[in-house]
Amino acid sequence: MELTITQPDDWHLHLRDGDLLKAVVPHSASHFGRAIVMPNLKPPVTTTAAAMAYRESILKALPANRKFTPLMTLYLTDNTSPDEIKLARKSGVVFAVKLYPAGATTNSQDGVTDLFGKCLPVLEEMAKQNMPLLVHGEVTDPNVDIFDREKVFIETVLQPLIQRLPRLKIVMEHITTLDAVKFVESCKEGFVAATVTPQHLVLNRNAIFQGGLQPHNYCLPVLKRETHRQAIVSAVTSGSKKFFLGTDSAPHERRKKECPCGCAGVYNAPVALSLCAMVFEEMGALDKLEAFTSFNGSDFYGLPRNTSKIKLCRATWVVPEAFSFPFGDIIPMFAGKTLEWQPSSI
Ligand code: NCD
Numbered sequence: 409m410e411l412t413i414t415q416p417d418d419w420h421l422h423l424r425d426g427d428l429l430k431a432v433v434p435h436s437a438s439h440f441g442r443a444i445v446m447p448n449l450k451p452p453v454t455t456t457a458a459a460m461a462y463r464e465s466i467l468k469a470l471p472a473n474r475k476f477t478p479l480m481t482l483y484l485t486d487n488t489s490p491d492e493i494k495l496a497r498k499s500g501v502v503f504a505v506k507l508y509p510a511g512a513t514t515n516s517q518d519g520v521t522d523l524f525g526k527c528l529p530v531l532e533e534m535a536k537q538n539m540p541l542l543v544h545g546e547v548t549d550p551n552v553d554i555f556d557r558e559k560v561f562i563e564t565v566l567q568p569l570i571q572r573l574p575r576l577k578i579v580m581e582h583i584t585t586l587d588a589v590k591f592v593e594s595c596k597e598g599f600v601a602a603t604v605t606p607q608h609l610v611l612n613r614n615a616i617f618q619g620g621l622q623p624h625n626y627c628l629p630v631l632k633r634e635t636h637r638q639a640i641v642s643a644v645t646s647g648s649k650k651f652f653l654g655t656d657s658a659p660h661e662r663r664k665k666e667c668p669c670g671c672a673g674v675y676n677a678p679v680a681l682s683l684c685a686m687v688f689e690e691m692g693a694l695d696k697l698e699a700f701t702s703f704n705g706s707d708f709y710g711l712p713r714n715t716s717k718i719k720l721c722r723a724t725w726v727v728p729e730a731f732s733f734p735f736g737d738i739i740p741m742f743a744g745k746t747l748e749w750q751p752s753s754i
């Protein structure tokens with residue numbers, strides 16, 4: 409069996425920089441046409457000038473003759489100015505601004521400490537410029553249970569934010585709960601949407617502890633219980649335009665994952681499309697796959713859909729145990745496992 413679909417885009421991707429960038433960019437570029445590139449580098453990408461420089465280094469790291477368009481983002485801080493948003497919009501290469509609550513995840517220490525106290529003028533300018541706000545939707549209060557942080561964020565930040573700025577376009581990134589599904593479904597189409605990762609579609613929190621601690625299944629927001637996974641699967645296979653693929657592929661060197669205090673992040677770029685096809689097939693919803701991977705995201709961002717196609721063949725393949733580089737190994741999601749769907753490269 410073979411499925412031909414419009415070339416997918418990845419609406420949430422970590423490409424890193426330096427050696428790691430060169431190592432991972434070919435994997436994304438061999439399947440995806442465009443990607444929203446996350447700005448949580450060290451130091452973070454906080455200005456349009458930095459985003460333009462980062463974009464150049466991504467393009468330089470691409471294999472010869474490979475067409476792949478990085479859509480850049482800015483990292484919101486307490487000090488981001490409304491003028492920076494005007495510059496970003498004028499540049500034509502910045503497509504969104506990312507909100508990391510300070511301390512929520514990898515390289516978020518420079519993130520926002522007080523959204524309503526410090527960032528309202530910037531958010532107002534974003535609404536004016538039609539610049540989407542991409543949200544890491546978790547509170548950082550250590551007293552809130554880690555499995556409840558998304559739900560509490562919706563109640564304490566997102567609900568008040570949409571009341572205050574109903575015209576701001578918001579993407580709730582990597583949603584993990586039934587609460588997030590309900591919230592996004594309750595909002596106005598075209599203003600609030602959500603990205604969904606392969607790991608939150610196919611794994612529940614048992615996968616972190618299956619037979620021992622599994623660091624390569626640890627990401628943030630952390631995997632949730634099975635009922636939440638099912639709610640997310642139902643949402644993406646329902647045909648709703650509000651949900652689209654953002655892999656959150658987040659490579660870390662093996663030694664930074666397999667250690668006493670391992671980094672959060674799942675490296676899924678090589679398996680993302682296979683896993684999506686598997687989930688949609690299981691739900692009898694393969695006819696809805698293309699909208700999720702290739703239409704809903706570009707429609708929300710107001711960008712044209714891709715015109716090229718890729719093929720997904722129903723053929724088994726084994727995910728490599730590791731990708732090895734002079735600087736170390738990167739372990740992909742489902743390393744060593746056999747998958748049923750194989751995407752063609754372009
Ligand atoms: C991401 C990373 O490693 O940059 N990690 C993750 O677990 N998803 C950051 C993020 O998106 O939260």
Ligand code: ZN
Binds near residue numbers: 420422446
């Ligand atoms: Zn991410």
